[in-house]
Amino acid sequence: TRVRPQVSIRGRSVGPIASSNAVGEEVPEFEPFMLLPRGPPPLTDYLDVWDVNMLKEPEEVNKQQHHTDRYANEGLIVRRGQEFQISITFNRPHDPSKDQFALEFVIGATPQYSKGTYIPVFPSEERNKLWGGRVLDTSDNVLTMGILPRADCIVGKYGMYVAVVTPYGIRRTKKDPSRELYILFNPWVKDDSVYLEDGAERTECVLNELGIIYHGAYDDVSERSWNYGQFEFGILDACLFIMDKGALPITNRGDPVKIARKASAMINSKDDEGVLVGNWSGDYMYGVAPTSWTGSVEILLSYANGGDPVCYAQCWVYAAVFNTFLRCLGIPARVVTNFFSAHDNDGNLKTDILLDENGKVDRSRTRDSIWNYHCWNECYMARLDLPEGFGGWQVVDATPQETSDGMYRCGPASVYAIKHGMVCYPFDAPFVFAEVNSDVVFYQRSRDGTLTPVKVNTSHVGRLVLTKAPGSNGRSDITSMYKFPEGSAEERTVLEKAEEYGVRRQDVTPPVADVALDIPSLEVKVGAGFDLALDFRNSSGQRRTVEAYTNGYVVYYTGVPSAEILFQSPTVTLDPRRKVIKVRPEDYMGKLVEQANLHFITTGKVKETGQIVTAMRVITLHKPRLLVQVAGTPRVSEEMLVTVQFTNDFKFSLENVHVRVEGPGVMSPHNKLYRLIAPGTTISWTESFIPRRQGPSKLMASLDCHALRQVTGEVDVHIEP
Amino acid sequence: TRVRPQVSIRGRSVGPIASSNAVGEEVPEFEPFMLLPRGPPPLTDYLDVWDVNMLKEPEEVNKQQHHTDRYANEGLIVRRGQEFQISITFNRPHDPSKDQFALEFVIGATPQYSKGTYIPVFPSEERNKLWGGRVLDTSDNVLTMGILPRADCIVGKYGMYVAVVTPYGIRRTKKDPSRELYILFNPWVKDDSVYLEDGAERTECVLNELGIIYHGAYDDVSERSWNYGQFEFGILDACLFIMDKGALPITNRGDPVKIARKASAMINSKDDEGVLVGNWSGDYMYGVAPTSWTGSVEILLSYANGGDPVCYAQCWVYAAVFNTFLRCLGIPARVVTNFFSAHDNDGNLKTDILLDENGKVDRSRTRDSIWNYHCWNECYMARLDLPEGFGGWQVVDATPQETSDGMYRCGPASVYAIKHGMVCYPFDAPFVFAEVNSDVVFYQRSRDGTLTPVKVNTSHVGRLVLTKAPGSNGRSDITSMYKFPEGSAEERTVLEKAEEYGVRRQDVTPPVADVALDIPSLEVKVGAGFDLALDFRNSSGQRRTVEAYTNGYVVYYTGVPSAEILFQSPTVTLDPRRKVIKVRPEDYMGKLVEQANLHFITTGKVKETGQIVTAMRVITLHKPRLLVQVAGTPRVSEEMLVTVQFTNDFKFSLENVHVRVEGPGVMSPHNKLYRLIAPGTTISWTESFIPRRQGPSKLMASLDCHALRQVTGEVDVHIEP
Ligand SMILES: [Ca+2]
């Protein structure tokens, strides 16, 4: 075998760049002075450290004041830009006139003062140049210090030492894991670049573990609950592990822009063996189906415990786990859902649908895709790397897309910049702009291969952007944060601005249109038949005849067709104006995939004028719900019971059915496998749990099998102290 | 073993994105119409194609007008935005009134009209919506068409077909490799985003194969010749291969920004098994030493012939091969050298040097590095993705650096933006800004670990930026394109602007300085002894005493120290004002590495005032030259001889000595290994060659062995027709 030499940097780098928070800092216990002091050393006793109290219990001052009391983590957890306290017990009272000592905070290998990875904090305010430090209290041998980390300091896990200056050198306390502390982002203080003024949004986007994620269709929105679990045992360490695995230099970890960008790469497994393996195939035999997860905790703990990517995810799983990561570190974050999201088009504002000469969709030549919905994250931060005005909510997206500057990551991209077409600022703004602003262009292909654009739908894509409302279970429509109203003057200006920065659009002047076509929306239960209506409207005042083709497909939520279920060929006059197409359960039930979306496209040509009419309709089939019930006294540390119940109302058996249930602060994830649920039978699964924490929570359950996915249910609980 | 499932996208993507120019397009030879024509088909003979003449010889119109006649490539090579010609011989004269045909240009798998990968060109101007097309001439059965590719079309290798419409369907010519054509960027036309108005620069940066690369020190610049060889046989295909290997989507290949960015990643082997493996270790046993290469041709052909990364490169090799890539595709490009280039500091404008209490350099704590020089590329293009004003020269850099947004690539970053501190625009501008603008900050470390900045040198880094002058072998100082004059008001404004965008600087007000120190520059031959002078200047009018330490190191060109060769400890009064330190050959000769740089730092403390004085000096030891001579008549296709001669003037033997020689258009790369060159002996190597092309050229030779690197020589030749 041939030797394949690796890049060697011995002659070009003085040392490796510290990029792991797990690799311990090296600080000597005794550091002798280079030169012995002139004259004989003084014989006085030097100061000795007997004990250090980190004041790290949840009910003590630090975790209370820093909003970190809910972390299931024994270490001290504080937020930057805000004072915290440490008490030191010396061998004798501290004498400021002759005793010199410092608290030393260190992070990563080879800590350096000038890199902000080694920070000495002195008891006198005037000596401190990096972080603040002052004596808050002294009584006998015990001295309590207040330490104020800079509001832009590195976020992560620090080691803490007490260093005492003696005539012979510096003497330090031993390395002690119980004195480690975590410093997080602080959205509560103005100097932190993640400061979020709105208190309700801050509480929701940092402290709420209970999420709602929207899916389905814009005019028939479904929702599912999610346990972000950012305070659960092991999650904070898992977040640091992800940054270590991604080798994010320690010195970059004070910058929320760099952390969010790195995480958008690391949450997916592409390129870097990151957290989640994507799978849109329908075959989830080697892992957990994306629709089956109910929270982020299992996923993050599984990843951190070995570093192997976890199977499987689709967009909402990426977004939910990313959300846990961001909230856990203290960066305000939320999951948003964009309905009709354009994909894979790399800043090109067109999604093409090709019709043949007769106006029928040419499937073999139509390659672009519009996802029925797509979930991504917004995180809140100042953009110190950009001109003023682009701070605030930023899009980040961990779902691996085909093209985002050659790597599987996306953002942060300023939402304000996207709304205003200022897509020249990093990162990946043209990509996100296209996701909410693409036009759907219908081309007609003539015999010799030329394409003529015949219709442009400018309002289909980016139809609705939703996120959970702060402090309630309601929906917040944030479409207007991404775009100006359809047809407004501002909208036109923005599209022109984006074009200046290289976003390409189709220039189309389609022929005069006096016939309109609409397919009204429908709410349909899975397994039911329904009538699909085609409503034609003739505004010409003259006779019009339309030759209209209707295609129906079972599609993935990504818009990719799986099977054709319906084809109706043409000739309709405009009397009657409504044409009804019957869809029977047997047309689609055997062919359903995943989230059970049906997609209908009707296209046709008006005989008299040559006008092309088109309409599209996505129908999300409604799933049965799980019944989730609790019994027992909802009190901390008292046993309760949860029952998940489901009846198979279908005419077929369900096989290999996974049922899951969990609740933040209340119940860790449990799951159960049913090999078979016969038609007409009911399953009922009861588990006991012991709530760990008081306050409101939820028990969330999911049921998942090959034939039926995305079945969920939940129940609210309020745990008393 | 455990199954590790890969990401599956079956349900999320309609088809793979075409990202290879090598995978052939699929175009059917006969494409029947879906519906048979109504009524009986007409019985007239349809048009048939007998022959196609691509007019692709170097002396024919296309290659002459498109400046592509020097490519050693049999295919047609043209530039976009400029008309070229193709002649078609039919079975009978073409009758515009009834014969319908089109030339079809296709690129990549699954070509699509709406993606610009399938372009039909018709003989009538009004039918053409994408590229221009017109009949230039008809005589008998031969029709000559003029084709005008859009000035923003995809660059690469197209297939060409003639499609004739018959009543039954479309009939095409067979796939024929001899009818393939390359379309390149066109710096000669205004509509192309790589348009370069200055004719001399355009000729230099697109058509010149002979390069000069600067190295050494800013006040003692050395140069070496380089054979870019962008027109040599196989190079154009190698460039397309690189984009294919990097899976750059075909639809992105019309955009020079995307191509340059992708290539900055692909020219190095990190992340993507790209072209060149970096090695700064001094051990090049498994490959060719970076100093040994004389041109890009061997490297690119070796890579394209198998796809394995080539060993080894340092910065100028990366830059030179990148330059070949860019010029070959028609993007104007040049190699530039930045003297005293700050590295690895990720947008932090500081390079720290730590001194102990006495003013002596603390090597163990000084980790930042300044390269003696660093080479990167500039390429010329409009930046349609940015606001107006940021087009023109753009920095791209393929040398793998530690930190560039987590991936080993850099740029394009607008030089204008760097000069003006507008580092908020992509790509990687803060990084390049730091390379030319970092401050060198000297910190003094006190006993308890605090650091106090004591001196800032703001003019050391980015001292000089050089590139070869267009049309001559002279140097062009382009420092002023990167920065305003030191100390000017504009300079201050720019630094403030860059700080607004997150570039951090050290705020230092060092104590009053009335003693200055300078180490004058020296030109020293390798093997010689020399006197290093320390010049103190006391402007106080009072007595001053300095305790000055001088350290001498052998350093790599990256500034990384390899061995200490000198240490002189302190106490100097300011009379005499000059102190001389003798350096003997035996101090350094046994310790030399690579390019034989010596680095001296003198630091000291003024006793009376506490002021810290510092000075640094890099000495590049001058190497012996190779003697290169030619004999014979310099005429195309006549045999000539080249002799490379070298005398070992050292007192030691040279072992395993590689000698190379090559000349663009004149002699392909040859090399020879001498196992031993004893002291005092002379080697003389003669090879024959046959010039392939007329005009000026150069024969460039290098000699390289472990003990002596970067020995070069060259001779000019002018080949007569
Ligand atoms: Ca990844």
Ligand SMILES: [Ca+2]
């Ligand atoms: Ca690479």
